[in-house]
Amino acid sequence: MPELAPQDWQAIAVTLRLCALTTIILLVLATPLAWWLAHRQSPARTIVQAIVALPLVLPPTVLGFYLLLTLGPRGPVGQTLEAIGLPHLAFTFEGILVGSVIYSLPFAVQPLVEAFRQLGPRPVEVAASLGAGPLDRLFTVILPLCRGGFIVAATLTFAHTLGEFGVILMLGGSIPGETQVLSVLIYDYAEAMDYAAAHRLSLGMLIFAFVVLVALYSFNRRMIGVRP
Template identity: 75%
Template structure:
């Protein structure tokens, strides 16, 4: 029977940090962007929506390749950082965090955009007419009425980050304690014909994925029933 060793626990720790940081960063970044996409009137929204959704159809290796070119020692970002005395971002945790934020962005922006769209203008207008400031409107009106969208966005972002492989491998490689996440470790086990370890870790991720989808659909159903 396969038991988790130091390499597995190390990969779990790196994966959890990546998922947690990605989720927090994306919720902060996606909130104003989703509000603008839901409430704005600019024709530029279509372009922004297409850019945000691009990771859904773009092969992960393509995104990983271009990020490697940009963040590596010869890239615009990587070379600039090295000229300033810093290290380039390829094959680093910071690099795969940037890649993860970009690759998982649709899973945070789209649920929040739908939640803000379903909110309508009336609750916010009423709160504004009663003298509530922007922060009060968000805290007492917008957040309670759209909390389902935030939960779905956070859950999907965390789960999607957990399963990222191609973009991580292209940009980060397989460095223990730095860029070797669970998906990459499973690949390494399979490549080394250690199928027992690969099966155990894959089964663990499969169960987690099922639970995540069950939670998301349950939350979505609950809030749809509540809004009827």
């Protein structure tokens, strides 16, 4: 096991913090959104579906560019924050967190839509007719029955955030301990011609990503296996 530099550990901590928070925030945001997408037939649905899928096709630079303009000190969000005495979000951890949440949105929403469609509206309607409140229905009916969908959504979100690069580079710069995630640090090492350091982190990420995907697919197969 090669020795990791303090800067590597710092980047690992930032990356894990970013991935974990993105996953938590997205599961909370994506659940109602996915439920709405799975069960409503309104004309707005197509539009919302397209918006959710946008980060899949847009270059990360487009997203990073607009986020930088919006969240920075001259942008509407940045100015509003500064007007109420808070710092703007460009080149901060909070800024790249907002970027990651948007960037990974389809990876959280789409598995959940799929799971909710499979579930259908019936179990929830039955629970409601038996007097279960909305929160009760979520925690005792939807969550246990769609467990697989939630696990897939969380894993994909986490893994996709791990692989994020363009948005963070544009919106976060490369500030150690703040916005320097692993992918950006590897880029930095390669640029400084420190190939040994770049190798050590790249290889680690390669193995980690492979293990996560193998675990995910074997879990998926088991889920499909038990389905009638």
